[in-house]
Amino acid sequence: MMKDFLKGLWSQHPIFRQLLGMCPTLAVTTSAENGIYMGLAVIFVLVFSSLVVALIKKFIPHQVRIAVYTVIIATFVTIVHIFLKAQYPDVSMALGPYVPLIIVNCIILGRCEAFASKHSVSTTLYDALGMGVGFTWGLFILGSIREFFGSGTVLGVAVLGSAYNPLVVMILPAGAFLVLGFLVAIMNGLERWKI
Amino acid sequence: MENLILIFISTVLINNLVLTYFLGICPFLGVSGKLESSFGMGMAVTFVMTLATSISWLIYHFVLLPWNMVFLQYVIFILVIASLVQIVEMFIRKFSSPLYQSLGIYLPLITTNCSILGVAIFMVTRNYHFAEAVVFGFSGGLGFALVLLIMAGIRQELEYADVPGVFKGAALTLIIAGLLSLIFMGFSGLVSS
């Protein structure tokens, strides 16, 4: 059980190892806060869609399974979208179109297809939670680095003072690619030296 | 007409889906190793995207809006895309088997190519007319294909380069994408009102 949870945190990390869900990873991580919100939304959708798929896997005909999974995922994403608009309109505005785009986040469909459709409900729950939490810490790290250099703040609090001239490129799209590229390289290095 | 040209230039070059909205990064990292498969993937995406955007626009404006069912838009859009991908897959399998073999597992993955759903969502939030939506879908796909091809060209050359081990593969691709994104920022002065 613990193994199913932990693999998503490190050895099969969705962002750094499997390079899945790149679109929200790069887009919303202009600040650490946004990264956490996106991570929480993904955890919700991932856990519930995986659970539903694990529950009804016996009834789904093989040819249309992807279509059924996608509809289930889209339903949960729409719920998150409606919930955010009703309860947290500011978050909804900050994440913009990337909330509905969770539907096509390959992590979720990938876990439904590769794991939930072949395993029991409880194992699926651990797997989904692990992948979701792993995804969230990845977003948090990426968001923190970009926010620190790009705006001189940590979680919205100014730490570098007004003398610091922000490295705007870090919160531009180009910065997202560069930071993630170096993080992936660092992860490769850690793997190589067996840390 | 001027409007349509503006949308075309801005979507292909200035606000390129891959480099500024990060849409369609997964196939971008996966397929961009070879020129040939990049071309096929780019064309498939352009085709599906143009059709998907047009059909989604019609459904949104003639079914969802009048019947107050806008909250179902994401479910409907993704269904339209999924069925279109099935059709394209059958079509390619029948008429071009080398293309089918080289694209392999990536064709079904077009369904989860965020750029197609992304374009459908943007078309709604930007209140495009039908003609604008069609041009937007087409140029979005073309922009995707363009970046994919540039990337594949660079990566083919890099096969002979001596790259530090830890940067091999995805890390290097991401960094090149970052540099490309910086280069494409240079297009931003192209259109000004």
Next chain:
Amino acid sequence: MKEILKTIAVLTFTCLLCAFFLAFVHSIAKEKIELNEKAKIENAIMKLAPSTREIEQIEHEGQLVYKLFDSQEALIGYAFIAQGQGYQGTIKILTVIDSSLKILEGFEIIDSVETPGLGARITEDTFCNQFKRLAVSPKIVYTKEKVKEKNEIQAITGATVSSKAVVNILNTGIEILRNRLNQ
């Protein structure tokens, strides 16, 4: 044949179930979402024109205009949402203007997708505050130099296109309002 029927049945059933479920969630949240949007506009108006006590909504050819009254029930100004093309997409601006239509009380960006760090700086106070009590007659002018006239604002360095877009959207919006009220 039986296989195909089963496939279609499962797919239809899933879609219907999801649609009903979403309709249910939507019906609960709908009011809250509408309230949020209304509150957002009202809060912005109160911030820009603090003496407002009452807001009256009127519709002009499908567009909403808010008439603002103070505690003596005198008309102190108008508010409306102006929108137009920014650098990356549509910008929606809540604009508050005094009753003579000559002085801008200020604006608040309600919706924009400008680049964070560059274009998005149009939402920052240093830029927005320039528009408080700004003369808008005959129209707003932007400059890259120091501000000289009463109707001038300074564009943000590195975000000239977005700054220009805001000025254009405001000018067009005010012009439309003037024409409508004069009719």
